[in-house]
Amino acid sequence: MVRYDQTVEFLYRLQWHGIRLDLDPTLRLLLGIGNPHLNYPVIHVGGTNGKGSTAAMTASVFRDAGYSVGLYTSPHLLDFTERIRINGRPIAQAQVAELTEEIRAAVPVGIEPTFFEFTTALAFFAFARAGVDLVVAEVGMGGRLDATNVVTPVVSVITNVEVDHQRYLGEHRTDIAREKAGIIKHGVPLITAVTHPEVREVLRARARAAESPVVMIGSDAWVEGDSPACFSYHGPTLTIPNLTCPLRGRHQMTNAATAIAAVEAARQRGLVIAEASIRRGIARVLWEGRLEEVRARPTIIVDGAHNPAGAEALARFLEDERARRGGRLTIIFGILADKDLEGIIGRVGPLADEVILTQPTYHRAAPLEAMKAAAASVQVPVRVVPALARALEDVETRMAPDDWCVVTGSLYTVGEVKAIYQGLRHPSPLRG
DSSP: OOOHHHHHHHHHHHGGGOOOOOSHHHHHHHHHTTOGGGSSOEEEEEOSSSHHHHHHHHHHHHHHTTOOEEEEOSOOSSOGGGGEEETTEEOOHHHHHHHHHHHHHHOOTTOOOOHHHHHHHHHHHHHHHHTOSEEEEEOSSSSTTSGGGGOOOSEEEEOOOOSOOHHHHOSSHHHHHHHHGGGOOTTOOEEEOOOOHHHHHHHHHHHHHTTOOEEEBTTTBEEEEEETTEEEEEOSSOEEEEEOOSSOSTHHHHHHHHHHHHHHHHHHTTOOOOHHHHHHHHHTOOOTTSSEEEETTTEEEEEOOOSHHHHHHHHHHHHHHHHHOOSOEEEEEOOBTTSOHHHHHHHHGGGSSEEEEEEOSSTTBOOHHHHHHHTTTOOSOEEEEEEHHHHHHHHHHHOOTTOEEEEESOHHHHHHHHHHHTTOSOOOSOOO
């Protein structure tokens, strides 16, 4: 029997193969294990920001409606198993090891799968073995050539399109939009919360060519309210007042609207979901690492904002919070090297009383000198503390009970913070 730690080591080595934007290896890998992705309906969720939260909300609604639901997301925060959830629970480590061995034995000659290709096949295989009724699958990167784009879903979702992963998806927002529009399939409804006019036109053109109906959040469906604590949804077939969502930040209302609109579209395609399940599913959603409080008094909040759009959402939350709470705010940044350092630090940093620059324990972490240069225009005190654990210790020793600290810049940073506060030595070495 292969141990889980040996499986993790095997999966870790697959990261050496890098990123490959090509569907053929994934299709051949899935064919070798019986095409498990054809065994259940799929809701396919892409976008730049908010796709994980939207996917989690969508899965939560279907679970409340009595469906057995698989949820595939990335990256994980603490352990690889978080990526593959069945009815809200990560699959067992023993099952990861067992299914990995079965897939390895079925890999076609000449195929060297990448980490994401293999783990996508693993997820679809696990869901088929569990006999789930429905899968919510989050796109890894882009869409058109993402390994998850082997499915023909019942509903396609594109949360938004912002500038990120330019090396792979293109420098301009319209280039990125064309890649993300690749998940639109013939006749399959598209739900999208994109706001940029040029992006809307790219998606509408692709949807017209695919004869796919489109629901635009903000016009065809929308929310009313000031906070996720209490808001109302208005959609093509449903109006639901007095909703509540436990996830913080006004942007989560948009994510909730996107998830509910996806559920509406699924209802029109024959899936049965009562309004009460929508209400309860949104109210009960759990999604870690997004404006999550990991310690109270003094308050430590983590958020995975890793691009300017995420930084904007975090900034709006901080502005709202500063209006209602006192205390001194420290922001700790740990960002990856390929991200827009100035776009993140420059938007969020000025809202702090102090900024600390640090690094997660990850080879892709941004150099501290580059972060210092990006923070040059921030008109608050800026300090550098190279180790993330030491930065947290430093802040805690100086915090008064009403002070608060936000740690942000990457989900890899968030995972390391959560590991620290849960008494773990470190998150899983699989960080890709």
